[in-house]
Amino acid sequence: MKTVIIKYNAGNVQSVMYALDRIGAAYEWTDDPDTIRSADKVIFPGVGEASTAMAYLRERGLDKLIPSLKQPLLGTCVGMQLMCRYSEENDTTCMGIFDVDVLRFPRTNGFKVPQTGWNDIYSLNNPLCAGLNEHDYVYYNHGYYAPLCDQTAAKTNYIVEYSAMLQKGNFFAAQFHSEISGNVGQRIFENFLNL
Structure with missing residues (x-):
């Protein structure tokens, strides 16, 4: 399996590689369109800022390639947000894969923004959560964050209830960092690779 x-310029790639190494998965890190198109599974990680990340994707035509993929694709954190409309x-x-706009957390006393740390997921409704x-x-x-929408595949709550995961057809996404979420994140990667 490939x-x-x-x-691209918004990756916590080393953590994703370590996570895949732990479960014995072979992988390639590339922005080559033909290599991406021919893969069995595609992972779209992310740490960074939306506008510069989208600019990089547009320069290389990846903003058009990614939504056209037919194989299972998993986006995480900023990767998930870039898969939304705006x-x-x-x-x-x-890229508009998911029919939802990403919003800034409202400023609320007692809550720090950004949300940093561990939080739970619930209303699990996708095969990656098996x-x-x-x-x-x-x-x-x-x-x-991505508000709740028709493609919400798991929920969480921090200031507001929002989409912890999204799914639309072969496109899966997680707002949290699966690659550093311990056994739970490892199980999500295993389930993704076993789709």
Whole structure:
């Protein structure tokens, strides 16, 4: 099986590689369109800022390639947000795979933004969560969120209830960092690779 990690300027790529190494998965890190197109599974990681990440994707035509893929694709954190229609982070038009706009967390007394740390996921409604328990904990680090929508595949709550995961056909995404979410994140990667 050929797994590709998309190479772009918003990646916590080393953590994703370590996570895949732990489960014995072979992978390639690339921004080559033909290599991405021919992969069995595609991982679209992300740490960074939406507008500069989208600019990089547009320069290489990846903003058109990614939504056209037919194989299973998993986006995480900023990767998930870039798969949405729009992000309030620097007024960024994104790829529109998911029919939802990414919003900045409202400022509220008692809550720090960005959300950094462990939080639970619930209302699990996608095959990547097979074997997980309602209210298992995963690791977050983000100041923007995708509201609940028709593609919500798991929920969490920090200031507001929002989409912890999204799914639309072959496209899967997680707001949290699966690659540093311990056994829960490892199970999500295993389930993804076993799709």
